[in-house]
Amino acid sequence: MNNIRLRFAPSPTGFLHIGNLRTALFGYLIAQNLGGKFILRIEDTDQKREVNDAVDKLLNVLSWVGIDFDEGPHRGGPFAPYTQTERLDIYQKYIQELLDKDLAYHCFCSAERLEEMREKQTANKLAPRYDRACRDLTREEVEKRIAQGEKYVIRQKMPLTGEIKVYDELRGEISFQASDLEDHVLIKSDGVPTYQFANIVDDHLMEITHVTRGDEWLPSYPKNILLYQAFGWTPPKFIHFPLILNQTGGKLSKRQGDVFVEDYQAKGYLPEALINFCVLLGWHSKDGKEIYSLKELLTAFDIKGLGSSPAIFDSEKLDFFNGYYIRQKTLTELADLCRPYLSDISVDQTYLEKVVGLAQDRMKKLSDINELTDFIFAEKLDYDSSLLIWKALTAEEVKSNLSELKGIMEKVEDINWNKTYLEAQIIEYIKTNDKKVGDYLWPLRVALTGLKNSPGPFEVADTLGKEQSLNRIELALSKK
Numbered sequence: 001m002n003n004i005r006l007r008f009a010p011s012p013t014g015f016l017h018i019g020n021l022r023t024a025l026f027g028y029l030i031a032q033n034l035g036g037k038f039i040l041r042i043e044d045t046d047q048k049r050e051v052n053d054a055v056d057k058l059l060n061v062l063s064w065v066g067i068d069f070d071e072g073p074h075r076g077g078p079f080a081p082y083t084q085t086e087r088l089d090i091y092q093k094y095i096q097e098l099l100d101k102d103l104a105y106h107c108f109c110s111a112e113r114l115e116e117m118r119e120k121q122t123a124n125k126l127a128p129r130y131d132r133a134c135r136d137l138t139r140e141e142v143e144k145r146i147a148q149g150e151k152y153v154i155r156q157k158m159p160l161t162g163e164i165k166v167y168d169e170l171r172g173e174i175s176f177q178a179s180d181l182e183d184h185v186l187i188k189s190d191g192v193p194t195y196q197f198a199n200i201v202d203d204h205l206m207e208i209t210h211v212t213r214g215d216e217w218l219p220s221y222p223k224n225i226l227l228y229q230a231f232g233w234t235p236p237k238f239i240h241f242p243l244i245l246n247q248t249g250g251k252l253s254k255r256q257g258d259v260f261v262e263d264y265q266a267k268g269y270l271p272e273a274l275i276n277f278c279v280l281l282g283w284h285s286k287d288g289k290e291i292y293s294l295k296e297l298l299t300a301f302d303i304k305g306l307g308s309s310p311a312i313f314d315s316e317k318l319d320f321f322n323g324y325y326i327r328q329k330t331l332t333e334l335a336d337l338c339r340p341y342l343s344d345i346s347v348d349q350t351y352l353e354k355v356v357g358l359a360q361d362r363m364k365k366l367s368d369i370n371e372l373t374d375f376i377f378a379e380k381l382d383y384d385s386s387l388l389i390w391k392a393l394t395a396e397e398v399k400s401n402l403s404e405l406k407g408i409m410e411k412v413e414d415i416n417w418n419k420t421y422l423e424a425q426i427i428e429y430i431k432t433n434d435k436k437v438g439d440y441l442w443p444l445r446v447a448l449t450g451l452k453n454s455p456g457p458f459e460v461a462d463t464l465g466k467e468q469s470l471n472r473i474e475l476a477l478s479k480k
């Protein structure tokens with residue numbers, strides 16, 4: 001085992017954004033690819049509100065998709081604890097080091113003053129940014145104000161001029177102007193560090209060698225690097241994964257559809273589909289192959305396939321993958337997966353397997369099972385008799401065709417009541433009598449399903465059983 005260590009460092013909110021799933025997935029795969037360790041660290045110091053069991057929920061959804069960690073709050077490890085709010089004592093020493101080096105400073109500005117300052121800046125068309133009012137307070141004044149009990153935050157002292165050059169493994173060198181950087185807060189007024197500070201201290205202490213995260217963290221990168229420099233630490237390698245955009249080129253947002261993995265899970269997207277879909281958001285294989293299981297990715301994934309241009313979130317593609325993986329399931333597996341979505345979850349297993357068999361080819365997600373098979377469970381079908389008419393047939397001809405079929409079907413013994421036998425009997429009858437297949441099968445299918453589009457009549461009759469099928473044909477015959 002080498003000393004390569006990657007971490008996934010989410011701020012748990014109770015839901016996992018699809019972009020964060022991709023970050024976790026890429027991190028996991030790169031760690032595997034490099035033969036290193038994958039670590040989960042919970043960055044919960046910036047949380048405005050306490051989200052109960054957010055970490056448990058996060059772990060559940062990650063384990064549902066099959067992503068696991070070598071170290072983390074649930075696994076323990078040599079650098080425990082892995083949750084930042086359990087590490088608060090650790091950060092004190094490091095902020096003191098920055099204060100001593102004069103690379104950080106106390107700021108006593110009140111929330112009101114900051115608000116007023118921002119309003120003025122906005123009115124003057126300036127980007128709202130801390131005006132550094134406390135940057136040059138004397139040590140005596142700082143001590144006096146602390147002694148008087150004034151509240152303060154601690155800010156990072158940014159260079160005022162010059163360029164900060166950073167290196168991203170996918171993009172190469174990127175330059176930022178120091179003058180664009182704010183003296184941002186490292187320690188909040190309650191003594192708790194911000195993400196920006198705790199993240200760096202922990203990456204260093206946990207001996208992280210590669211930081212893998214989304215592109216939205218690129219603006220933080222120069223600030224991160226300045227902190228490494230301030231401490232005299234060697235930074236890890238950084239890989240920022242490309243942005244994920246919606247199909248109109250905008251930011252993925254809740255308004256245009258689901259953005260949380262849990263939403264997809266609830267609707268009946270399979271973990272295999274989400275993984276396959278996510279891995280292609282910024283990565284491609286050498287040979288252009290697109291269908292990948294997580295297991296296959298463990299060997300096929302290669303950092304060289306990562307790109308830096310934005311990835312487009314195409315929900316039709318996700319549906320395609322989901323449909324594909326639904327069709328890979330055995331009927332027993334699919335019945336088990338669909339059961340929670342049914343209005344009557346106590347349906348007999350063998351029967352349910354037949355029912356899902358009818359829907360498997362058309363399903364895009366598990367929750368489709370209801371809509372696709374409602375007609376099977378319906379007590380009495382409700383449809384207009386005109387639907388029974390095929391092409392130029394008259395209502396009388398339709399009824400006569402249905403009666404003929406009823407006659408044949410009545411004679412089929414229970415033991416032979418299956419798709420293949422029914423099909424053989426009926427098709428033979430149609431052929432021998434030199435009739436047209438559509439003239440018989442359309443009315444039969446409608447009589448059995450009440451639908452314009454549905455699975456074929458023989459599979460439906462097989463699933464419904466003899467009694468139900470004949471009742472439904474009877475109903476069709478009695479329609480005005």
Ligand code: GLU
Nearest residue numbers: 009010011043195213217
């Ligand atoms: N805590 C950050 C987040 O919520 C992690 C950023 C990073 O990976 O450095 O995503």
